[in-house]
Amino acid sequence: MRVAELLQRLQDRATSYGVRVNFPGDTPYINTIPVVQQPRYPGDRAIERRLKSYARWNAMAMVVRANREDPGIGGHISTYASAATLYEVGFNHFFRGKDHPDGGDIIYYQGHCAPGIYARAYLEGRLTEKHLENFRHELPQEGGISSYPHPWLMPTFWEYPTVSMGLSPLMAIYQARFNRYLANRGIGNTSKQKVWAFLGDGEMDEPESLGAITLASREKLDNLIFVVNCNLQRLDGPVRGNGKIIQELGAAFRGAGWNVIKVITGSDWDPLLQNDTEGVLVRRLGEVVDGQFQKYSTESGDYIRTDFFGADPRLLKMVEHLTDDQVRMLNRGGHDPEKVYAAYKSAIEHQGQPTVILAWTIKGYGLGESGEGKNITHQQKKLNELELRAFRNKFGIPISDKDVAKAPFYKPADDSEDMQYLRARREELGGYVPERRDNAPTLQTPGIEIFKDMLAGSGDREVATTMAFVQMLSLLLKDKNIGKNVVPIVPDEARTFGMESLFRQVGIYSSLGQLYDPVDRETLLYYKEAKDGQILEEGINEAGSMASFIAAGTSYAAHGVNMIPFFIFYSMFGFQRIGDFIWAAGDMRCKGFLLGGTSGRTTLAGEGLQHEDGHSHVLALPHPTLRAYDPTFAYELAVIIQDGVERMGKNNEQLLYYITVMNETYKNPPMPEGSREGILRGLYLFKKSDKPGTKNRVNLFGSGAILNEVLRAQRILEDAYDVPVDVYSVTSYKELYRDAIDCERWNLLNPGEEEKVPYVAQALKDTTGVYVAASDYMKVLPASLSRWMPGTFDFLGTDGFGRSSNRAGLRDFFEVDARYITLAALRALAREGQIKRSVVKDAISDFGIDPKKANPHRD
Ligand SMILES: Cc1ncc(C[n+]2csc(CCOP(=O)(O)OP(=O)(O)O)c2C)c(N)n1
Ligand SMILES: [Mg+2]
Numbered sequence: 001m002r003v004a005e006l007l008q009r010l011q012d013r014a015t016s017y018g019v020r021v022n023f024p025g026d027t028p029y030i031n032t033i034p035v036v037q038q039p040r041y042p043g044d045r046a047i048e049r050r051l052k053s054y055a056r057w058n059a060m061a062m063v064v065r066a067n068r069e070d071p072g073i074g075g076h077i078s079t080y081a082s083a084a085t086l087y088e089v090g091f092n093h094f095f096r097g098k099d100h101p102d103g104g105d106i107i108y109y110q111g112h113c114a115p116g117i118y119a120r121a122y123l124e125g126r127l128t129e130k131h132l133e134n135f136r137h138e139l140p141q142e143g144g145i146s147s148y149p150h151p152w153l154m155p156t157f158w159e160y161p162t163v164s165m166g167l168s169p170l171m172a173i174y175q176a177r178f179n180r181y182l183a184n185r186g187i188g189n190t191s192k193q194k195v196w197a198f199l200g201d202g203e204m205d206e207p208e209s210l211g212a213i214t215l216a217s218r219e220k221l222d223n224l225i226f227v228v229n230c231n232l233q234r235l236d237g238p239v240r241g242n243g244k245i246i247q248e249l250g251a252a253f254r255g256a257g258w259n260v261i262k263v264i265t266g267s268d269w270d271p272l273l274q275n276d277t278e279g280v281l282v283r284r285l286g287e288v289v290d291g292q293f294q295k296y297s298t299e300s301g302d303y304i305r306t307d308f309f310g311a312d313p314r315l316l317k318m319v320e321h322l323t324d325d326q327v328r329m330l331n332r333g334g335h336d337p338e339k340v341y342a343a344y345k346s347a348i349e350h351q352g353q354p355t356v357i358l359a360w361t362i363k364g365y366g367l368g369e370s371g372e373g374k375n376i377t378h379q380q381k382k383l384n385e386l387e388l389r390a391f392r393n394k395f396g397i398p399i400s401d402k403d404v405a406k407a408p409f410y411k412p413a414d415d416s417e418d419m420q421y422l423r424a425r426r427e428e429l430g431g432y433v434p435e436r437r438d439n440a441p442t443l444q445t446p447g448i449e450i451f452k453d454m455l456a457g458s459g460d461r462e463v464a465t466t467m468a469f470v471q472m473l474s475l476l477l478k479d480k481n482i483g484k485n486v487v488p489i490v491p492d493e494a495r496t497f498g499m500e501s502l503f504r505q506v507g508i509y510s511s512l513g514q515l516y517d518p519v520d521r522e523t524l525l526y527y528k529e530a531k532d533g534q535i536l537e538e539g540i541n542e543a544g545s546m547a548s549f550i551a552a553g554t555s556y557a558a559h560g561v562n563m564i565p566f567f568i569f570y571s572m573f574g575f576q577r578i579g580d581f582i583w584a585a586g587d588m589r590c591k592g593f594l595l596g597g598t599s600g601r602t603t604l605a606g607e608g609l610q611h612e613d614g615h616s617h618v619l620a621l622p623h624p625t626l627r628a629y630d631p632t633f634a635y636e637l638a639v640i641i642q643d644g645v646e647r648m649g650k651n652n653e654q655l656l657y658y659i660t661v662m663n664e665t666y667k668n669p670p671m672p673e674g675s676r677e678g679i680l681r682g683l684y685l686f687k688k689s690d691k692p693g694t695k696n697r698v699n700l701f702g703s704g705a706i707l708n709e710v711l712r713a714q715r716i717l718e719d720a721y722d723v724p725v726d727v728y729s730v731t732s733y734k735e736l737y738r739d740a741i742d743c744e745r746w747n748l749l750n751p752g753e754e755e756k757v758p759y760v761a762q763a764l765k766d767t768t769g770v771y772v773a774a775s776d777y778m779k780v781l782p783a784s785l786s787r788w789m790p791g792t793f794d795f796l797g798t799d800g801f802g803r804s805s806n807r808a809g810l811r812d813f814f815e816v817d818a819r820y821i822t823l824a825a826l827r828a829l830a831r832e833g834q835i836k837r838s839v840v841k842d843a844i845s846d847f848g849i850d851p852k853k854a855n856p857h858r859d
Contacts, residue, residue, distance in 0.1 A: 027254070062135045064382060075135060077115070089341050093344070110198045121157070166208040171551070177216075179223060187561060201229065228356060246264065259355040265285070265331075305327050343357045366395060388407055389404050442652055445645045458668040470499050472641055500525045510533060513529065543578050546581040549585070574616055574658075576616070600612075600798075602814050611802065612802030630659075681735055685763075709821055740788050760788050770792045775816075782797065826839055
């Protein structure tokens with residue numbers, strides 16, 4: 001400590017004299033924890049080695065057998081082979097299960113290690129041989145286990161999907177921060193829980209992986225531990241053939257303020273390093289590039305002696321007492337339980353900073369000729385009899401020569417010393433991991449009365465749905481039962497959405513409170529930061545906000561407490577920017593509301609091509625647990641949000657909501673009687689024509705702000721063309737479509753039964769005439785319903801790049817204003833022979849539409 005302090009003071013002084021001191025990004029290529037500081041290993045090394053060997057064998061056998069039976073089914077051997085020690089030390093000594101008095105740890109396993117995690121669960125008796133046989137065969141009749149960690153597919157086992165690389169490092173950081181948030185707000189006792197993220201060194205190239213590391217240090221997340229498995233390889237080849245990934249990451253994390261623990265050399269190197277009084281060995285370790293170290297992992301002892309130690313006679317001397325085999329076997333720290341234990345212990349005890357452990361390993365460790373350190377190792381899935389035999393011998397698996405070719409799974413007898421040890425360790429640590437639980441108390445959610453103002457309409461006041469949403473959020477935050485469970489999340493857009501009133505109402509979360517006097521303290525809505533603040537203000541960071549959303553929306557499983565996140569973002573920067581996180585949220589059975597603000601290609605005026613969103617509802621289509629709504633009026637929004645809060649909070653439905661809200665203001669009518677079901681299911685009759693008659697009738701569908709254009713078209717058609725027009729509000733094309741395909745599927749599989757009629761067809765069954773839909777989104781949304789429309793159906797939408805203009809200009813350009821809707825209705829009537837074609841032609845000129853105008857879909 002004292003030495004470090006003196007050096008720091010020297011540096012400060014030198015800087016004041018203008019001496020430029022380079023930032024010492026790197027530390028030498030040696031273990032951060034010297035041998036003298038290494039704690040005694042508390043476990044039984046022999047038993048643990050055997051258990052690890054069984055896990056290695058079973059993980060390998062699982063993949064080999066799956067691919068033998070079903071070539072091409074895939075799976076990975078070499079990732080776990082390199083990480084087995086990293087996990088087993090964790091399982092035996094660190095990872096806390098959910099029954100631990102201090103709460104369970106949160107662990108992100110490297111996705112490609114899944115076979116190893118299954119292999120351990122098999123030893124623990126949590127998975128059967130049948131499960132292992134059906135690895136990657138998880139269709140219901142086979143009852144197997146999923147390729148990677150997927151809570152959707154194994155909801156009592158996996159908690160965190162990690163296989164889209166780069167998501168889990170970011171999610172882990174925000175998870176660790178969310179644990180603090182819960183503690184600081186007095187909601188959860190999370191202070192002793194650790195968040196472990198096991199990551200690949202190749203994975204660290206994903207921008208998201210390093211993207212939030214400064215948040216972790218700024219927030220002093222000493223509950224967070226990254227373990228980067230530095231096997232120097234990714235899928236195609238070396239991660240940094242010509243460099244050193246551990247040094248590069250070490251510098252980046254140190255620079256970002258993390259506690260960096262390098263686990264480089266294993267115990268075999270200790271005596272050599274102790275004799276390295278001149279530092280030649282340390283220098284040599286530091287100068288050899290990763291590509292060459294990879295080469296050593298595939299080479300003979302003789303080669304290593306010549307190439308590595310041969311660089312200096314002093315080095316050669318150091319290893320002259322070692323045989324070639326001993327030189328070849330000089331182990332890497334990540335394969336040495338003593339070194340890994342020392343690193344983990346130091347990490348969990350470290351205070352004030354997050355820790356990253358950079359562990360040097362060999363990819364495909366133990367695969368020998370069949371893949372150890374080879375560039376093809378990531379894809380290796382098949383071992384022949386000789387290779388299986390070598391693997392068995394290396395790890396001492398008690399399987400006979402006769403059986404070895406079949407690659408049988410191995411498990412010691414239940415009452416064996418090994419199994420008793422395994423169980424005892426887990427019992428002491430609070431139960432098995434991973435384990436996902438879903439038993440959080442449900443919430444007492446409010447009824448629709450909470451939003452009675454929205455149901456009553458706005459009278460003469462013009463309001464935007466965004467404003468209505470903020471009012472509703474404010475009401476929910478005040479609710480005595482669920483107010484504290486609401487988590488508003490904004491990526492530096494609160495003012496854009498008029499949410500600044502919430503700053504003062506509930507405060508912005510800051511682990512430091514507020515250390516400064518805010519400039520606007522005198523104002524009513526000042527920028528209030530507080531330790532128990534409720535809003536997560538994430539800055540310009542949709543990915544981080546989404547990670548917070550996921551932490552909050554899965555808190556019912558992770559912490560046994562239901563939270564209701566509302567993440568409001570610029571709709572353009574949601575699905576298309578962070579769609580992969582949203583996909584992972586679905587997998588995780590995450591609950592919560594995503595709000596796409598300033599939405600609509602023609603409703604957000606002026607912002608142009610990179611802001612105006614007319615496709616987020618299309619991008620919302622693929623997400624299976626997500627309900628997407630494009631409401632027009634505050635009462636629609638109220639019905640949807642109240643129902644969503646109830647479904648998720650009270651009924652524990654694992655849903656996501658995507659709701660677009662807009663900044664166009666208009667008068668909001670009161671809720672029409674009997675419209676609730678239609679609002680939720682996607683369509684209801686909003687305004688019936690006063691005109692009687694079934695002939696030449698028009699049915700118009702509108703959504704979002706374009707419903708107002710539809711209502712204008714209704715007036716034009718009725719007044720100028722004497723056509724009766726009924727107007728429907730379509731709140732969700734996705735809901736209508738999903739209901740319809742469900743019905744069709746049922747009908748396909750149940751011939752002879754009475755056919756099910758999709759809701760959209762039911763709702764329109766007594767209608768006649770033609771049908772025209774218009775929205776601020778792509779035409780494919782209404783087009784998806786064509787199959788179930790009772791008559792001629794046309795649709796208008798906003799395909800194409802946005803433009804800067806005002807709303808009227810944009811709606812003209814994209815051909816979705818009242819004139820185009822009228823025109824489309826007239827054309828549909830003409831096609832049906834209800835009116836003359838010349839009426840359509842005349843309308844074009846009457847409306848001043850230039851038929852040669854630019855095509856918004858292409859120009
Ligand atoms: C976002 C993403 N891109 C690509 C892949 C495909 N992929 C799976 S594993 C892998 C290599 C992993 O290398 P590394 O992170 O070093 O892990 P290791 O297996 O070496 O431990 C790749 C490219 C993926 N899963 N996710
Ligand atoms: Mg790697």
